[in-house]
Amino acid sequence: MKDSTRVVLGIALAIVLLIGAALWLGRDGAGSGRTVVRLRIWDQSFVSAYRASLDEFEQANPDIEVRITVAPWASYARKLRLDVAGGIADDLFWISLYEDYADSGKLVDIGRALGPEAASGWDPFAVAQFTRAGTLWAVPQFVDGGSAIFYNRDLLERAGVDPGELSGARWGPDAATDTFRPILNRLRAVAPWPYNAAKDFQSIQLPYLGSAGAVLQRDERFAFANPQGDTAFEYLVRLIADGLSPAASDTNNSGDFAKNAFLQGKMALFQSGSFTVASIAQQAGFRWGLALIPQGPKGRISANNSVAVAGNAASAHPEATRRVLAWLGSAAGNRYLGMEGATIPAVVSEQRVYRDYWARHGVEVSPFFEVLRDGQISGGGGPGFPAALEAMDPILAEMFLGRVPVTVALQRAQDAGDQALDQR
DSSP states (O other): OOHHHHHHHHHHHHHHHHHHHHHHHHOTTTTSSOEEEEEEESOGGGHHHHHHHHHHHHHHOTTEEEEEEEOOHHHHHHHHHHHHHHTOOOSEEEESOOHHHHHTTOBOOHHHHHOTTGGGGBOHHHHHHTEETTEEOSEEEEEOOOOEEEEEHHHHHHHTOOHHHHHTOBOOSOTTTOOHHHHHHHHTTTSSBSOOOSSOIIIIIHHHHHHTTOOSEETTEEOOOSHHHHHHHHHHHHHHHTTSSOOHHHHTTOTTHHHHHHHTTOBSEEEEOGGGHHHHHHHOOSOEEEEOOOBBTTBOOBOOOEEEEEEBTTOSOHHHHHHHHHHHTSHHHHTHHHHTSSSEESBGGGHHHHHHHHHHTTOOOTHHHHGGGGOBOOOOOOTTHHHHHHHHHHHHHHHHTTSSOHHHHHHHHHHHHHHHHHTO
């Protein structure tokens, strides 16, 4: 073969390879002919449940392949914001705070995509959380339920405290009616820390605010700097100052300090959410149970945060994305999230799957559901909300450390939060 012929053939082969590579890269199914839809989440522990659900979906929809991407929680919000702005976000992604995306037209209108009846089977709290100006912007996936108290049964027995006393306990500024603090004082004799009063937004701060009769926001402006808010935070700060909870220097920057102390048998009562049950069940080396949180001056109020899957309005595969969204919001698709006890499915009919799982393992999870009967406090939201939380956090940290009086700190935090909203 002549050199010139080899050159021509080489060029021709290179062209063929380049064209083939271009076609391969442009084919979503990587040569399979299937459309690839990408789902982004922030928790590795959910991959197996989602994979099982999506495998069933793919069997019924062989023209679609769904791939799961896990982005670490610490960088999730920032990376998602950048990717959405740059037009390279996944077709579907977990979301909790969504308002900025909805207001800028970045999300799929769920009512328009799935029909007005799609939300009828979903947890109403979750639907309300992701509805803005009458439009639903995401498909709820799971709810946390309310907060509950995990208790170390061995420590309670040593202190002579019956678990039933916990569910009937009341907290408040009046020592004559406060029955929760006396329980903590009894538990002080058997554990370094009886309880976990701390700068924990969802499990501690919101329930105490709500139970005191306060709200976090009103008309998307912060509204907790008032006598009711003072009552809630004064109580928490005093528990820390009196040694009934770990020092704020230990808990302000460590969300796991209290949980680890409980697992190590150093804390008698640990207030948290349903998202903690699995880790407690796996790691606790003692007998434990769940009780209702104490009632406050206005009853027993808790938050009930939820996480949803949003559709990327800029997806290159809108119809395939719509079909996956419909599956993830169906009873058949959503039940997988509760089958291993990891979380409470947002489809109401499938919440029994979660409860049944833990019942088989001897854990009564009803406190997470019962606490919501008295009502719930909103976890807040609106455009600029993440930045507002970030602005308030160091001020509240100083308050929990005892360096700034509660009334002063709450007003400063509220002002800082509103200012952050104004600058969005």
